[in-house]
Amino acid sequence: MRKVPLSKKQKRAEKIKKMLIHAGIWLAGLSIVIALGIFAVRGFGIRTVIIDQSMNPTLQNEDVVLLNKLCYKIGSPKRMNVVAVRIGTSENSPTYVRRIIGLPGETVQIKNGKVYVDDTELELTFNDAVIENAGVAEKGVTLGDDEYFVLCDDYNNNRDDSRLDSIGIIDSEQILGKVWMIVSPFSRLGLVH
Template sequence: MDEDIIKKNNDLIEDSLEFCADIYEYYEADDINRFKNNYYKKNKQIQRDEAEKVIIVKEQADEEAGFKLYAKIVAVILAAMILARLVNAYLIQETIVNGSSMNPTFESSDKLLIDKLFYKMGALERYDIIVFHYHDSSIYIKRVIGLPGEKITIRKGRVYVNGRILDDDPLINDVMHYSGIAKNGVKLGKDEYFVLGDNRNNSYDSRYEQVGVIKQGSIIGKAWIRIFPISKFGAVN
């Protein structure tokens, strides 16, 4: 009798312990899962926050890089414009031939580059082609024939320098029909030049009183390079 009771009690105790073990295992597993879920949720939120920070930083960096690039482009354009103005004002200028007074050397619409600086490092020479102001509103292009201090005379269609015929004139065979102010000779001052167009009988030049001799201060520059038409590209002679 006593043994049966003891056995039943032992069975009950074992069942109770097993039940408690199951309960403990269940809650322990639940806590772990809850911890894991909380950890993963928290970790994901941290990752999202970090990703948003990275995106914001990248956007700010892109904006700064874009602004710097824009600023550089503007600076380059402004520098190029200023440089172009300086070059045009003091070094080189483009000009377009208008008319036939310099035929056959130049045709109308030929484009030339004018040296405005370097030619000043030496004296202009006879037969140089220069560009100069005419009455402040027009620009003429002609060939230098008479130099400072010389006396230029045109007789029988030929050019004489200080009483001697200019026999190396490349256009000596083009007999001029009009002598103008050079008929009786023109004495040039220390800063004056006598110019003629290469189309001698169709050129408005120093022979005409309205043009006259060219002062040094009126000269813009010396014809340097023909840039158009391309087929005739090259140095000007």
């Protein structure tokens, strides 16, 4: 069977059709890349600057860190996660970076300079100093269904954490995200543990 040659008009129509298909594929790919970029930046690229020494030595004053806002939308905060929390209900309320020590339903107590969760001593690998001030946790604090107990890593020089009534117990809505990476200064670039 012999193939009938295409006319100039048909060839031009075929060429335009192929160009439109390629342009559509290119635009679809570009749209996907832009959407993924926006998703990554909005979920993993939220930057915040550390403005105190409360998380020493893990984080230092003027470290720039990235927050993962999405991880707690699909899962729950875990013990020892370093998180950014908003104290207050306004968008302008202060934001602190602290470490989660107690989880919902647990009882946190600080006695003899050590942290106990449900009467079991918790090993604090980020600081081995004896805790000098137990604050409200001296008698034990039982957390509700959606509550977390947070602590500064430099707990003897800073007390702006759940030991104070002014900060208190944190609920999940106050947690802005997990601090996962130091991006500046470059000499401290790395993951946060």
